[in-house]
Amino acid sequence: MANQPPPLTGREQTFSDTQLIVTKTDPKGIIEYANELFIKVSGYSEEELLGKPHNMIRHPDxxxxxxxxxxxxxxxxxELYAYVVNCSKNGDHYWVLAHITPSFGSNGEISGYHSSRRAPNRKALDVIIPLYKQMKDEEAKYSNPKEAAQASFNFLRRILEEKGTTYEKFIYAIELNKN
Ligand SMILES: Cc1cc2nc3c(=O)[nH]c(=O)nc-3n(C[C@H](O)[C@H](O)[C@H](O)COP(=O)(O)O)c2cc1C
Structure with a gap:
């Protein structure tokens, strides 16, 4: 779904190492729950968040x-761990290391998803920011969004292959600052 970010301020918001930003969604990524910290950092009210697609905080980077x-x-x-930069309502941004997992209903099917985010290791961002920039540059070669996503996905896979690692090991290593 198309999402128009607010004008970006270039200002970064941070939060403490001990805090967690949490949201839960339905199987389509519609926000069903947001904790207090998410509401504070995103700058949206609970009413503005609930029932909206999660891409409402998507950052163009x-x-x-x-x-x-x-x-x-x-x-x-x-499950997946991913570094994500999000956009607040006022155009500020904030980086997180997100852990996203499915939740299951009694029939074993996916009933929704859950994301817990903590403050990333700042040194990890020295690796992630240029990597994401390269992925965006790759995407810029395509006008079709699906082709762009596939191209940068392939680019990431190639980089990991060259490093002789997997996505999981790569994320683990940079978070522990062993890259
Ligand atoms: C539990 C959960 C949490 C998510 N958290 C974020 C998030 O913090 N920021 C974000 O941009 N997308 C998040 N997404 C992904 C969005 O659903 C969406 O795929 C993404 O924003 C890209 O949107 P687009 O395809 O419209 O560009 C999350 C999805 C799920 C299921």
């Missing part, structure tokens, strides 16, 4: 390829 990886993982019942 986020590569489509990361969201492709996200949805492919969670809809296949696998």
């Amino acid at each position: 986020m590569p489509r390829g990361v969201f492709k990886l996200l949805w492919e993982s969670i809809s296949s019942k696998r």
